[in-house]
Amino acid sequence: MNPRPSSWIAPTLIGRHHGNKGGHAVFTRRPIAAGELLAVFGGDVVPASELSQVGEDLCRLSLQIDEDLYVVSSVEGPGDWFNHSCEPNAGLRGQLSLVALRPIGAGEEVCYDYAMSDGSRYDEFSCGCGAAACRGRVTGDDWRLSDLWARYEGHFSPYLQHRIDRLVASRGREHQEQHEAAVGGARTRSLQPGADANPMRVGT
Ligand SMILES: C[S@@+](CC[C@H](N)C(=O)[O-])C[C@H]1O[C@@H](n2cnc3c(N)ncnc32)[C@H](O)[C@@H]1O
Numbered sequence: 001m002n003p004r005p006s007s008w009i010a011p012t013l014i015g016r017h018h019g020n021k022g023g024h025a026v027f028t029r030r031p032i033a034a035g036e037l038l039a040v041f042g043g044d045v046v047p048a049s050e051l052s053q054v055g056e057d058l059c060r061l062s063l064q065i066d067e068d069l070y071v072v073s074s075v076e077g078p079g080d081w082f083n084h085s086c087e088p089n090a091g092l093r094g095q096l097s098l099v100a101l102r103p104i105g106a107g108e109e110v111c112y113d114y115a116m117s118d119g120s121r122y123d124e125f126s127c128g129c130g131a132a133a134c135r136g137r138v139t140g141d142d143w144r145l146s147d148l149w150a151r152y153e154g155h156f157s158p159y160l161q162h163r164i165d166r167l168v169a170s171r172g173r174e175h176q177e178q179h180e181a182a183v184g185g186a187r188t189r190s191l192q193p194g195a196d197a198n199p200m201r202v203g204t
């Protein structure tokens with residue numbers, strides 16, 4: 001008996017060869033409803049310092065799950081073949097689960113945006129997703145694209161959501177500080193000796 005693949009995929013999906021995007025892809029066997037669970041990823045949990053030792057092929061099949069941690073498939077299977085799309089029909093729920101973002105028709109390829117999971121440079125490549133709004137390149141910095149934050153709300157890996165929350169808070173603080181500096185500066189100028197609080201007043 002073949003060993004069980006590291007990741008589970010729903011029986012409604014099938015992994016197949018695909019002409020491009022690295023050789024394989026996952027498709028639906030029948031229509032899927034929004035919110036349905038599609039996959040749960042599994043494997044060995046490996047720190048960043050050891051990821052380079054697993055080799056390029058396995059590295060491509062890895063999933064970043066925290067600041068310094070990756071799940072590396074120990075038995076490859078269709079759960080390792082979900083491709084990236086800049087217009088995805090699936091998204092993460094937590095660190096390890098994939099769910100449908102919208103209803104998906106029978107025979108459609110199931111893809112998620114790797115910006116939802118990747119926060120480092122371990123799997124960067126030219127994108128061939130074919131979406132009208134394709135970003136052209138998939139990078140470990142894509143989670144920073146602020147237009148994705150609302151679009152994928154609730155579907156970023158928790159460690160990335162934490163990064164996004166901190167970035168938003170620090171931008172808010174910066175904005176507040178700039179505002180206070182501008183208001184404070186105007187107040188200081190109006191209190192300077194010789195500065196007239198009422199420039200219209202003459203001859204008094
Ligand atoms: C997790 S694997 C996905 C399965 C992969 N297609 C395979 O057959 O092994 C991630 C790799 O697939 C390829 N890939 C995924 N999405 C792609 C896309 N939109 N355009 C081009 N290559 C893609 C890249 O080589 C990437 O490193």
Ligand SMILES: [Zn+2]
Binds near residue numbers: 085086127
């Ligand atoms: Zn794309």
